[in-house]
């Protein structure tokens with residue numbers, strides 16, 4: 001799951017650009033998710049869900065034709081991305097806002113101060129002047145330079161000495177489009193308390209094989225899980241009271 005941001009100052013067309021990038025990525029056959037950074041609350045005052053939250057509910061779910069989860073707290077970007085990876089098999093996530101994220105981004109205006117790191121900005125564009133051909137070129141650039149959640153394992157399996165080297169090479173274009181982090185797959189995820197823990201391919205494979213072997217030896221079909229697609233396992237590391 002690769003990540004790209006759209007960042008800029010207010011009223012410079014960030015949402016317009018995000019929607020154009022989504023449309024182009026979808027036309028290329030990719031599955032796309034988005035994360036929007038909002039400074040205030042997202043729910044509308046007076047709505048039923050808002051009232052549930054105000055009464056003290058820590059998680060509010062509104063469902064019908066769509067399902068909206070409203071967790072009454074802000075999460076760190078990495079945690080949101082890991083949850084998205086877990087819920088949906090996405091090829092790309094487009095971030096709106098998150099000026100200081102470590103992922104590549106397209107800027108809709110100059111927003112950095114002299115102290116900020118400008119290396120993640122692939123291009124600064126004037127959204128009002130972008131034609132369809134420009135958007136195609138922009139998405140080509142995104143496909144080439146973007147990368148997924150930084151794993152911090154330094155396992156060297158991508159051909160670089162460290163995750164930081166890999167990241168720098170992706171941003172600059174030196175790595176090429178086809179080089180990606182090999183541990184950034186969503187088939188096995190490990191969450192310990194509130195933290196997602198990266199695993200190298202060997203450990204991932206081991207966990208997957210052992211768990212699948214164990215579950216396949218159980219009578220899952222008797223409990224309504226014949227051709228299962230996903231296994232969730234929770235282990236409590238505390239004494240029973």
Ligand code: SF4
Nearest residue numbers: 155156158163181182
């Ligand atoms: S394969 Fe992924 S985790 Fe391993 S060094 Fe490369 S970027 Fe880091």
